[in-house]
Amino acid sequence: MNPIRAMVRMHLIDGKPAFVIFWVLLMALYVLSFFLVRFADGSVQFSGPPAIYIFLLTLSIVSVRETLPFALGLGQRRTDFWLATVLYHAGAAAASAVLLTVLARLEPWILERTGLSVSFFAWQPLGGQPVHLEWLFHFGTIAVLMAGGFFVSAVYWRFGLYGLIGLGAAGIFAIVLLRLTGSSGALGELLNRLGAVTGTALVYLALLALFSALSFLLLRRVTVR
Amino acid sequence: MIAKVEGLTKTFGGVRAVDGVSFTLEDRKIYGLLGRNGAGKTTLMQLMTAQQFPTSGTVEVFGASPYENRRVLRQICFVKESQAYVRNARIRDVLEFSSLVFPRWDRRYAEELLDAFRLPKERKMKQLSRGMTSAVGIVVGLASRAPLTIFDEPYLGLDAASRGLFYDLLLKDYLEHPRTFVLSTHLIDEVNRLLEHILVIDRGRLILDDNADSVRGRAFSVSGPADRVASFVSGRTIVRDERLGSLRTAVIPETPDERARTRAAELGLELKPVPMQELIVHLTQPSPAEGGKRP
Numbered sequence: 001m002n003p004i005r006a007m008v009r010m011h012l013i014d015g016k017p018a019f020v021i022f023w024v025l026l027m028a029l030y031v032l033s034f035f036l037v038r039f040a041d042g043s044v045q046f047s048g049p050p051a052i053y054i055f056l057l058t059l060s061i062v063s064v065r066e067t068l069p070f071a072l073g074l075g076q077r078r079t080d081f082w083l084a085t086v087l088y089h090a091g092a093a094a095a096s097a098v099l100l101t102v103l104a105r106l107e108p109w110i111l112e113r114t115g116l117s118v119s120f121f122a123w124q125p126l127g128g129q130p131v132h133l134e135w136l137f138h139f140g141t142i143a144v145l146m147a148g149g150f151f152v153s154a155v156y157w158r159f160g161l162y163g164l165i166g167l168g169a170a171g172i173f174a175i176v177l178l179r180l181t182g183s184s185g186a187l188g189e190l191l192n193r194l195g196a197v198t199g200t201a202l203v204y205l206a207l208l209a210l211f212s213a214l215s216f217l218l219l220r221r222v223t224v225r
Numbered sequence: 226m227i228a229k230v231e232g233l234t235k236t237f238g239g240v241r242a243v244d245g246v247s248f249t250l251e252d253r254k255i256y257g258l259l260g261r262n263g264a265g266k267t268t269l270m271q272l273m274t275a276q277q278f279p280t281s282g283t284v285e286v287f288g289a290s291p292y293e294n295r296r297v298l299r300q301i302c303f304v305k306e307s308q309a310y311v312r313n314a315r316i317r318d319v320l321e322f323s324s325l326v327f328p329r330w331d332r333r334y335a336e337e338l339l340d341a342f343r344l345p346k347e348r349k350m351k352q353l354s355r356g357m358t359s360a361v362g363i364v365v366g367l368a369s370r371a372p373l374t375i376f377d378e379p380y381l382g383l384d385a386a387s388r389g390l391f392y393d394l395l396l397k398d399y400l401e402h403p404r405t406f407v408l409s410t411h412l413i414d415e416v417n418r419l420l421e422h423i424l425v426i427d428r429g430r431l432i433l434d435d436n437a438d439s440v441r442g443r444a445f446s447v448s449g450p451a452d453r454v455a456s457f458v459s460g461r462t463i464v465r466d467e468r469l470g471s472l473r474t475a476v477i478p479e480t481p482d483e484r485a486r487t488r489a490a491e492l493g494l495e496l497k498p499v500p501m502q503e504l505i506v507h508l509t510q511p512s513p514a515e516g517g518k519r520p
Binding site: 014 | 303321
């Protein structure tokens with residue numbers, strides 16, 4: 001387990017500055033919104049969760065940029081690097097989901113005491129959900145996005161820029177195909193019938209399995225440039 | 226034997242970076258992998274450490290393919306000139322990483338090496354000069370005590386004093402903890418004294434695989450009055466020819482036999498061994514058909 005531990009540690013060192021800067025900026029914006037609300041029409045709405053989602057997606061794409069050539073250059077197995085990256089992403093997703101859930105739960109308490117109307121972390125679509133489901137939703141969303149980011153990175157490391165162009169073209173083709181065949185509607189109907197929680201969980205699990213498997217297979221053939 | 230390479234070929238597009246190379250590495254020896262820039266040295270070492278995939282041929286290190294083989298990979302430490310580091314990592318993070326991935330890592334020795342190269346442990350990799358980054362690679366390579374340690378031009382940006390320090394440390398550590406080193410370099414004369422076995426690669430092909438002492442005696446220079454040197458070299462291949470007034474020095478790529486020594490003594494000429502670098506330059510020179518200036 002030592003090599004995997006070493007690589008997770010390197011991921012943490014690599015991502016730490018970006019993580020700290022992002023959260024400092026986000027919290028500064030949060031505090032600022034309490035001042036801005038006085039000049040606005042009495043309420044400020046900001047989508048904290050999507051901002052965090054986008055940040056972690058970006059982090060997952062760039063997290064491989066320096067750690068992969070370092071680890072492979074010093075003779076580490078591609079499988080171990082993949083495992084370490086998946087563990088790091090899972091940890092980052094779990095920790096971020098905890099932060100998001102805690103902040104979303106704290107927000108009404110803060111608003112009650114300040115008498116201001118600031119909607120920052122409490123996300124309306126999740127309003128009224130039990131705390132574990134709220135955490136699970138954030139965790140699942142972030143995990144899927146990070147697995148997707150890792151997959152994009154793996155495509156780049158395996159096939160270079162042409163790989164990314166090909167991936168983009170394949171994505172557009174798939175969307176057009178779904179539209180033309182009407183499969184997207186059928187898929188939506190199926191998910192509706194399964195219910196919001198089960199449907200979302202199934203989609204997330206399928207995407208996680210797909211992205212993880214593909215990034216593993218791609219990484220097995222990556223070379224050090 | 227710790228490594229066996231057979232018919233190894235690597236093609237990039239239409240270019241054969243490594244072309245049908247075969248050799249073996251013995252345990253507890255210092256090898257020199259020599260050749261010009263772009264000869265295929267780095268690709269060869271990347272193939273040996275599974276960082277690249279061969280187009281054809283096989284590599285066995287410690288009895289097995291190194292690809293995804295933890296048992297094999299943990300016994301190899303490959304430090305290359307272009308080794309990438311995590312820019313936000315401090316030197317101590319790199320050493321901590323190395324201590325977790327190299328089972329024979331010597332923490333105390335690593336600290337000694339940091340002092341020797343005057344490396345500040347708390348400094349981030351992105352703040353290091355080129356020479357300091359190279360020195361970190363040297364520390365990792367030596368302190369790993371890996372049974373097969375490969376250095377690919379590890380001295381980039383290092384001054385002459387630091388390079389000398391590296392060679393001294395390598396030799397000292399090799400004597401105290403014998404293992405196999407492969408030194409890839411084009412500063413041949415600097416490492417000459419360290420090498421026990423020479424591999425020369427040129428345009429992807431292995432053109433020399435021999436004991437260093439045998440290679441050292443493969444050429445000699447003859448100097449003296451020009452007319453007598455002309456008489457001595459008549460009918461022989463000359464690698465280099467220099468004239469200074471009435472004096473002439475010629476380099477001949479062959480081992481001087483007793484007859485040659487006697488003849489030189491008769492003519493009052495001086496015979497000397499030729500520096501290895503000169504010999505390697507001769508071996509890797511393009512042939513006249515390729516536009517070279519081979520005499």
